[in-house]
Amino acid sequence: MDKYTKVQKIGEGSFGKAILVKAKENGRQYVIKEINISKMSNKEREESRREVAVLANMKHPNIVLYRESFEESGCLYIVMDYCEGGDLFKRINAQKGILFSEDQILDWFVQISLALKHVHDRKILHRDIKSQNIFLTKGRTIQLGDFGIARVLNSTVELARTCIGTPYYLSPEICENKPYNNKSDIWALGCVLYEMCTLKHAFEAGNMKNLVLKIISGSFPPVSLHYSFELRNLISQLFKRNPRDRPSVNSILEKNFIAKRIEKFLSPQVWK
Structure with a gap:
């Protein structure tokens, strides 16, 4: 998470939290999904990683763009573009x-x-x-x-x-x-x-x-x-x-x- 500064929490779902962040290098805003994987079985963790790989391949003008993902202290973080126009x-x-x-x-x-x-x-x-x-x-x-x-x-x-x-x-x-x-x-x-x-x-x-x-x-x-x-x-x-x-x-x-x-x-x- 070192590359990003938290701006605010913008949502919570069954998966975990969604946090609005700012990238330190370019000041752009992104949304980070934080998913707690520490309590998952190995099989579930693997499945989550596979799903992230699927997300990473979704490139389409009408799909929110995936940027990167990483794991840190028991959580999986998925970085996506932020849509300023709201939902x-x-x-x-x-x-x-x-x-x-x-x-x-x-x-x-x-x-x-x-x-x-x-x-x-x-x-x-x-x-x-x-x-x-x-x-x-x-x-x-x-x-x-x-x-x-x-x-x-x-x-x-x-x-x-x-x-x-x-x-x-x-x-x-x-x-x-x-x-x-x-x-x-x-x-x-x-x-x-x-x-x-x-x-x-x-x-x-x-x-x-x-x-x-x-x-x-x-x-x-x-x-x-x-x-x-x-x-x-x-x-x-x-x-x-x-x-x-x-x-x-x-x-x-x-x-x-x-x-x-x-x-x-x-x-x-x-x-x-």
Whole structure:
């Protein structure tokens, strides 16, 4: 940690702490994830190191950039870029009930989907897609962050229990204790899209039991008719209860109204 000065703690999750730091050599700000590995078994430690190696290979304009990692006094530290624009969750709350334009929603959604494509094409699951994990850079680009690091710690049932806050993004299959799969990421993507359209969570309840019942029944308040049929229809496809009925991220990006926005963000050779 000698190369960095702590600025402040910015978050705490089931994995550990997130700290905003300043690099001593260039004064740039980064986020460091601190994961306590001292109580892990050797197998779990190995798994965490492997995951960090996976993160290190994620280079994409819509994914928060990994800088380096190191181990020190029983902790694993992962250094990532800091997104000055804050997260999408805060951006949604700042609207104070005023709906975003469809253009704005689709621009953000395309970028999140391109990031997820990059992940899924590599046969990796993100496991933690939520509006608090989607960041805006200073230039207003959207970046997906925070992979379900330390998947070992996050066996899904464990995740449901230790989640800080209510797990609004759980899919029906997770609620039924089935394994997490790429379509569970797609469900969570649907939750984020719904949130951008309504400024609310699709599935909300006063307690976990009622939330699970709502998710399993798959019923959610309709999205404003002020949005196009295509957009509203896409949300209902992402919320299909059976994971097999949900589209893959590639087929989402092939939909006409989505596809025509892609070149705004990426040149075709990058994403095809």
